[in-house]
Amino acid sequence: MVALTAARLASVLATFLAGVVAARLLDPAALGVSGVGLTLGWAVAIVANGGLNISAIYFLGRRPEDHRRIVAAILGLALVALVVAVVLTGAAGLVVGNLVLDQQTPLLLVAAAVMAAATIGYEVVGSLLLGLERRRAYVWADVSRSVATFAITLVILGLVSRTAEGYVLATGLGVAVPALATLLVLRRVTGSLRPRFDRALSRDALRLGLAGQVGNVLTFLNLRLDLLLVPALLRLDLAGIYFVATRVSEVVGQASTAASSMLFPHVAGQSDPNDTTTTERTSRLTLLATGVVAVLLAAVSPFVLSLFFGPVYRRGTQALLILLASMLPLALARILAADLKGRGRPGLVSIGTGIGAILTVIADVTLIPVLGIEGAALASLLAYAGTAVILLGCYRRVSGGRLLALLPRPSDIRDVIALGRARLRPSAAPAAPVESVEPVESGADDITAVEANGGTVREAGRS
Template sequence: MSHRAEAAPRPVSTLGRRSALANLVAQGAALLCLSLASLLVARLAGAAVVGEYALLRVLPWLTGVVVSAGLPVASAYFLSGRRGEDRRLRPTLTVLAVAGAALGLLVWLAAAPLAHRLFFSAVPLWLLALAGATVVTQLLTVWAKACCQGMADMRGANLVIVGEELVFLPAYGAALLLGFSGITAVVGGMLLGGVVATIVSVGRLGQTGFFDDWAKPSARLGGDVVAFGARGQLGNLLWLVNLRLDFLVLDAIAGPAVLGIYAIASKFAELMRLPATALNYVLYPRFARAEPAAASLDLRRLLPRATGLTVAATPVLAVTAVIALPILYGDAFRPAVLPACLLLIGLTVEGAAAVSSAFLCGTGRPGANSWGMGVGVVVTVALDLLLIPRYGAVGAAVASSVAYAVTTTLLSILSYRFAHHRTKEART
């Protein structure tokens, strides 16, 4: 079987709708699994362990993608573009993935004492060090998923999206049955689930022929991948700062119990990201394949539609938050309702951010995407430090909501500007 799921690119508009719907279903199923996991941890271990679990989901992943210089972002771009047929590309990406995973693990182990002192004082240091294995499993899983995305194997990518969240549930249950509890059971579930997710995701690459017909890895090609990935990852890193800096500040100032409540609010509000994430996931490689004029036309067509979708969903989710959160998580998590509603305000225009970011990265301008994210980070840092010490989780929600709105506005302006230039150049 060819390593490409589709031999010839087709227009974005003819491919995007069905693929986006399938990815939306996958993202929804993954979020359902994550919500069930958070609910179980909250009910069985309490808010403090939920907070620690939230950080352990983010920090190992962050370590891996930063140390690998944004390899997942670059892998999807290069595999979906003209260099995707280069027989040296796939082995080069694989070498970079293995090297990044190994280096990421070493960085985690070296930083574990500091992380223990700052964020995980209630977690045994040996257990925190053991959690470093998830740096390897998360990076390899995310990389394999990005490769599926770049090769237009959206069915495989969707399988990984669901699988990486689903496997935690039985793994966590197995840890509980073995007599573990609290954060120890959580880490055990993450380790076992991570190994299974990695096997599934890399196995999917093998099924599509990714590891067939290789040539010798290329140092020059690897340099190009790293250079692009670093520019693209800067935007993703800044996006993550916008998304999760409040977690770190809340944990440091208010403790893991308050963070656990806020994490539930944040995860609920991020239901708004489901349709936007699906569009971004599908459009990124499509924009990379499309001709400049076609990509610009699709941007102008899709951006207002995506924005309207998230705007319409906002009041529905706000009402649901008021009713569902106390029922599902209990009275101890009732304070999560107000932060969830505040976060939804900033996420109202998330559809525009998703389409704009996909356009900028897919058309080879990850630096512009990073610039837009960077302005949002400035807002996030300033407001987090100003509001969280006084208002706690509510202050964190206000800060993030404002930052989301600022970032979306800038990304939309930049994408329209570049689309205009690309259309003008195509006509001349």
């Protein structure tokens, strides 16, 4: 988890710089349009992939002896998902153009389709690497995604097209580069990239994946629906300011995305299905890290917005502070969702996130017209908190774990420091610290993961 969090923070730095370039080269209204295009691409990717990332990690963890067949079947379904993504982008783009932007933007739809297809490819291949326990390869893919996104954004916005469409396309291409690179790694591991349409396995994969994917779609609505409602209910320039605030707040979410990514496959592969020790420790350390980073970023938020993005973006300071507070319940919800998916109960995650999505819609529609972008941020806080409460109940019922054991305690501060030192001095780190870190490993996000010193998740759990 520590390694992946560090990689994610490096990725955030590159993504942050790409956002700074976009904010400096585009006006707030164009940046608001970019947020709509990116949200459309992400939404289509979430819907079209059919939960293949969930199925890949779960079945590879449960059936390691059958990994070639599983990989071939998942790749076959991924090809179908890519076609579905293109069709959905065109259909959804017509609706978004009319209701959100009040105009049709064909080039934005093309860029969003590239973004959707690249995201599906990256998530599916990444989840296969996680399920095959090639976590180090996944970490490098995550880093290369951010570096590629930053470099391509510089080239396209600086030399080719200084437009919202250019920014969305650059982001999509930045995701496509590591997706193609990780395909080569996958081929080296499995010996073949030939897809196979396996009816029995495909049926099982879709049954599990779709059950969990409903939760992913609803989670996405919790996270991103405001990026569509703000431009629809307010002005595009305010949408651009709010888009920047959300991207900055994502820095705080990196620990929880890394932790949930590593926790999912560990829980799926652990020998004792009733064990909650890893989930409890992961939750405590993640909440502690999230809280510390949120406080530090809150202290310098006006400076960050005005210096890096421009004085006009200082208007988003209050919204950013609320969004930073919302990262704590969001982090807890991510950890609990990863645990429940690992226990084969993705449907419960869908219930929890479904309630959160309902809260998001009600709160956004109620608060945005009254409070503006601060209302959108407050709606996110309420929705994340509601989701976390529901998932706490589901976790307690399924695992029987103690809820207080999920909350940080003073001794966890020493653990965080020790984990950081272990990563800074890997050659001096004994086996025990590696085992204590490895259980915090999981599947792939927003599905993502990291290879920790060559050991497998199951082996670490048993040892």
